[in-house]
Amino acid sequence: MYRARDHVENERWLAEIEECADRLDLDTAARSRATDLFLSTVSEWDAPDERDADSRRAVVAASLYAGSLIEGDQRSQGDVAEAAGVARLTIQQRWKELLEEAGLQPPSW
Numbered sequence: 295m296y297r298a299r300d301h302v303e304n305e306r307w308l309a310e311i312e313e314c315a316d317r318l319d320l321d322t323a324a325r326s327r328a329t330d331l332f333l334s335t336v337s338e339w340d341a342p343d344e345r346d347a348d349s350r351r352a353v354v355a356a357s358l359y360a361g362s363l364i365e366g367d368q369r370s371q372g373d374v375a376e377a378a379g380v381a382r383l384t385i386q387q388r389w390k391e392l393l394e395e396a397g398l399q400p401p402s403w
Contacts, residue, residue, distance in 0.1 A: 318369050354392070
C-alpha cells in the first residue's frame with residue numbers, strides 16, 4: 295500500500311500516467327489500476343532526484359501495461375511503449391516484477 299505522501303511526491307509521474315492513458319484511450323478502471331500499481335511500487339524504484347527519470351518512466355509504462363491487462367482494457371506492449379516514450383523491451387522486462395512487488399500473481403503464460 296502507499297501513503298498520501300507518495301501521491302504528492304509523484305505528481306509529475308501521475309500526470310504522466312494520465313497523459314499516456316489519454317493517448318492510449320484507456321478506460322477509468324485501467325487508469326486507476328495503473329496509478330495504484332505505480333504508487334504501490336514506486337518506493338522500490340525510488341530516487342529522490344531527477345537523475346532517475348528513465349527508471350520512473352519505465353515504471354509508468356509497466357504500470358500502464360499491467361493495469362490495462364488486469365482490468366481487461368489491454369493494450370500491446372508496443373502501443374504502451376510508444377505512448378510512454380520507452381522501448382517495448384523495457385515493459386517486457388518490468389511488468390511481471392511490478393505485479394509481484396504489488397503483491398499480485400503474474401500470469402504464467
